[in-house]
Amino acid sequence: MTALLQELGAIAGSAFAAEGLSAELGQVQRSDRPDLAQFQCNGALAAAKSVRGNPREIAQRIAARLKADPLFAKIDIAGPGFINLDVSDEALAIRAGTMAKDAKLGAPETGTGKTLVIDYGGPNVAKPMHVGHLRAAIIGDSLKRLYRANGWRVIGDVHLGDWGLQMGQLISEIGRRGIAPVYFDPACKGPYPDESPVTMDNLEELYPAAAAACKADPERLEEARRATAELQAGRPGYVALWKHFVTVSERGLKREYGSLGVDFDLWNGEASVYPLIAPIVEDLKARGLAEESEGALVVTVAEEGDKKESPPLILLKSDGAVLYGTTDLATVVDRIKSYDPDLILYIVDQRQHGHFEQVFRAARKANLNGKAELEHAGFGTMNGPDGRPFKTRAGGVMKLFDLIAMTTDEARGRLAEAGLAGDYPEAEREDIARKVGIAALKFADLSNYRLTDYIFDLARFAKFEGKTGPYLQYAAVRIQSILRKAEERGLTEAARPVLHSPEERALILQLLALPDAMTAAEEKRAPNVLCDYVFTLAQAFSRFYSEHHVLSEKDEKVRAARLGLCRLTVDVLTKVLDLLGIEVPSRM
Ligand code: ARG
Numbered sequence: 001m002t003a004l005l006q007e008l009g010a011i012a013g014s015a016f017a018a019e020g021l022s023a024e025l026g027q028v029q030r031s032d033r034p035d036l037a038q039f040q041c042n043g044a045l046a047a048a049k050s051v052r053g054n055p056r057e058i059a060q061r062i063a064a065r066l067k068a069d070p071l072f073a074k075i076d077i078a079g080p081g082f083i084n085l086d087v088s089d090e091a092l093a094i095r096a097g098t099m100a101k102d103a104k105l106g107a108p109e110t111g112t113g114k115t116l117v118i119d120y121g122g123p124n125v126a127k128p129m130h131v132g133h134l135r136a137a138i139i140g141d142s143l144k145r146l147y148r149a150n151g152w153r154v155i156g157d158v159h160l161g162d163w164g165l166q167m168g169q170l171i172s173e174i175g176r177r178g179i180a181p182v183y184f185d186p187a188c189k190g191p192y193p194d195e196s197p198v199t200m201d202n203l204e205e206l207y208p209a210a211a212a213a214c215k216a217d218p219e220r221l222e223e224a225r226r227a228t229a230e231l232q233a234g235r236p237g238y239v240a241l242w243k244h245f246v247t248v249s250e251r252g253l254k255r256e257y258g259s260l261g262v263d264f265d266l267w268n269g270e271a272s273v274y275p276l277i278a279p280i281v282e283d284l285k286a287r288g289l290a291e292e293s294e295g296a297l298v299v300t301v302a303e304e305g306d307k308k309e310s311p312p313l314i315l316l317k318s319d320g321a322v323l324y325g326t327t328d329l330a331t332v333v334d335r336i337k338s339y340d341p342d343l344i345l346y347i348v349d350q351r352q353h354g355h356f357e358q359v360f361r362a363a364r365k366a367n368l369n370g371k372a373e374l375e376h377a378g379f380g381t382m383n384g385p386d387g388r389p390f391k392t393r394a395g396g397v398m399k400l401f402d403l404i405a406m407t408t409d410e411a412r413g414r415l416a417e418a419g420l421a422g423d424y425p426e427a428e429r430e431d432i433a434r435k436v437g438i439a440a441l442k443f444a445d446l447s448n449y450r451l452t453d454y455i456f457d458l459a460r461f462a463k464f465e466g467k468t469g470p471y472l473q474y475a476a477v478r479i480q481s482i483l484r485k486a487e488e489r490g491l492t493e494a495a496r497p498v499l500h501s502p503e504e505r506a507l508i509l510q511l512l513a514l515p516d517a518m519t520a521a522e523e524k525r526a527p528n529v530l531c532d533y534v535f536t537l538a539q540a541f542s543r544f545y546s547e548h549h550v551l552s553e554k555d556e557k558v559r560a561a562r563l564g565l566c567r568l569t570v571d572v573l574t575k576v577l578d579l580l581g582i583e584v585p586s587r588m
Contacts, residue, residue: 001098001106003515005029005039008071008085012041015065019058021047028085030513037074037084038509044081055081089499096508097496100568104149105575108515110522111152117335117372118144120347121158121257121264125249126170126203129256130397131382131390132349138445138581139379140347141262142527145579150522155339158253160269162246163327166207168228170245171238172220173210174198175227183237190236196244200252203245229321232274246271256400261438261581273330277322280330280368281315289366290315301361313358328359329368336370343373345525350378350451377525380453382445390456407437410462411470418464420474420588432585436470437462439582443469446580447531467535469582475538476577477588479570485551486563493567494560503544507565510540511572518579527580534576541569 002010005028013026025043032040044062048055059081066075066085074086099106120140123129144156175184180197182188198206214221231238250267257263281297284290290297295318302310313325335344346356356376363369384390392398412433415421421429444461448454464470486493499505510533517533520526550566553559574584 001095001102003106003108003519004087004095004512005516008039008041008087011069011071012043012062012066012083015062016043016047018065019061021051021058030516031084034506036078037076037086039085039087041083041085042081044083048081059083089505092505092508092512093497093499095512096565096568099511099514100495100564100571105572106512106515107149107151108519108522109151110519111147111150114151114343115153115155115339115341116147117155117157117339117341117344118147118347119157119159119345120144122161122348123158123249123253124161124166125245125269126166126207127161128204128397128399129253131403134260134400134403135379135382135445135450136347136349137257137260137262138442139377139450139527140345141260141581142442142446142530142579143345143347143377143525145581146518146521146527146530149575149579150518155266155341156264157266157268157335158264159331160246160250160253160267162242162249162269163232163271163274164324165224165228166211167231167242167245168224168226169210169214170203170207171227171231171241172224173206173213174241180241183241185237188237190240192237192240196248197241198244198248200248203248225321232322242271259401259404261583268331268334270327270331273327273334274322276330276333277326280333281326284315284366287366294318299362299365301358301365303361310361311358313362325355325359325362328355329362332359332363332372332374333368336368336372340370341372343375344369346374346376348376348378350380352376353378375525377450379450380448383453383455385455385457387455403441404434404437407441407458407462408434409437410458411436411440414462414464414470415588420464424587432588435583435585436473436588439469439473439577441469442581443472443531446527447535449526449528467531469580472534472538472573472577473582473584474588475541476570476573476584477586479541479566479573480584481587482550482566483563483570489551491551491563492556492560493563494557495564495568496561497565497568498558498561500558501544501547503540503547504562504565507537507540507544507569510537511568514572514576517576530576530579534573534580537569537573537576541573 008028009026012028013023016025017023025047026041027043028039028041030039031037044059045055047058056077059077063075063077063083066072071087071091072085073088076084078084118140120136122136123133144154148154174180183192214224227238231242281290284299290299293312296314297316298312298314300312314323315326316322335341353376360374363374382390390398415433415436421432440461447467461468462470464474497504497508517529521529548562550562553562577584
């Protein structure tokens with residue numbers, strides 16, 4: 001089904017074309033003044049500039065043509081030449097009926113035939129996840145759901161930080177402590193034990209200890225570097241040990257992400273592209289794209305017109321070690337080869353923007369990016385009340401599990417306060433508290449434009465009033481309960497609404513705006529567009545519901561139509577919340 005805005009734009013476009021003007025001038029948008037009109041077209045102003053005509057006169061000619069279309073209930077011209085449009089109630093009702101019958105609720109097909117690879121994990125083996133990883137997961141998971149709903153083929157990759165110095169630090173620490181000598185015995189040719197010699201808890205103690213020791217002692221650091229180099233060169237005992245770290249960490253990370261309702265299609269890591277690096281480096285050298293600079297091998301990425309300095313991408317350090325950028329460049333090559341995507345999106349802290357700019361420039365310069373657009377969709381920080389990146393009270397990084405436990409506690413308290421779920425079985429009440437807590441966390445994060453920093457304020461996020469996740473869950477639950485009662489009473493629902501009032505009209509207009517919100521959120525890579533949309537929808541419903549009878553409506557036809565409107569509203573609410581990664585409990 002075609003979105004209403006597009007439909008209107010096409011009609012206005014033909015009117016412009018019939019006047020010998022560009023059809024593109026017919027673009028229609030939602031009115032800036034909903035009190036005056038539903039939609040507006042500003043094309044006459046632009047047209048007047050290009051043909052040096054009078055904008056009001058052009059607007060009148062266009063309006064005269066549009067008047068022939070029964071779709072419009074009202075067409076008038078405002079100010080210097082804005083064309084204000086209202087669609088007839090009949091036309092709105094038909095379109096709402098079509099939307100109600102569409103399993104995809106009119107989702108735009110912007111991604112048909114297109115592939116997206118989205119990178120929204122980035123946790124590091126043996127290191128606990130921090131709030132930056134949390135934001136990547138929440139924003140990336142929402143974008144993954146949105147792009148999929150818009151028809152894209154989407155591949156989500158966790159891109160584990162599983163290579164590099166921290167691995168050598170861990171290995172050498174384990175060696176020193178004599179925890180698992182067999183992995184260090186040069187005489188041992190394997191096979192090595194299947195069981196990991198360390199648990200996740202061990203790793204979380206070993207890694208900070210090793211990192212601190214390396215910081216304090218240059219010799220200890222040298223030892224870690226050697227272990228890293230030997231691992232990368234394939235020393236069997238080290239590789240076996242490293243595999244254990246990855247397996248153990250992956251298991252822990254999957255549980256943490258799982259508790260948030262986030263998953264990944266690929267559990268690739270930085271290490272998985274290591275074998276690609278040598279051939280890429282050779283190729284870049286052969287093509288004269290990589291050059292020696294102060295002992296290192298670099299790709300120059302400065303471009304004409306750069307306003308600030310663009311340092312080169314370092315491929316190999318003077319000791320031959322590879323860096324973060326080298327791995328990301330090899331990952332581009334791997335993703336192009338495996339999926340031939342149209343777009344690769346990186347949902348990573350904005351502070352890494354410079355890094356991605358270097359990698360992307362190098363990839364484009366060397367033609368390594370296939371047909372893909374490479375884009376860093378960065379985000380700001382979640383801060384504590386002190387305005388600095390969020391930490392635990394003790395000053396450490398907040399673990400995801402603890403954070404979720406905290407939000408669940410808050411939600412439990414709020415539910416009790418609001419008198420909700422009180423008499424439900426314990427297990428169900430807990431499940432509701434968990435869902436409400438996660439909704440509070442995710443909605444608060446997503447409702448800010450991703451680049452904006454925000455302050456973690458759980459008490460505000462978990463409120464059942466205002467622009468919060470719990471408010472929207474509750475709105476959906478209430479409509480579900482109306483529909484359940486209607487079913488119990490054997491009342492019929494009609495898919496096609498009957499419009500009688502401004503509240504019904506406003507609600508339907510908002511429902512029909514779903515595809516536009518989905519398109520705009522995709523274009524801006526910005527789930528906050530969906531948050532605004534769904535909040536406005538809940539408000540429009542609430543106005544409708546407070547003005548009109550539904551279950552108690554006497555006129556059977558009107559009641560059926562209103563129940564249909566409830567159904568469509570709850571379907572859209574639930575769908576948009578799902579795009580935000582928020583589950584709606586079946587009751588509260
Ligand atoms: N592991 C990195 C970190 O913790 C994030 C990785 C993001 N993704 C990427 N392709 N570089 O900062």
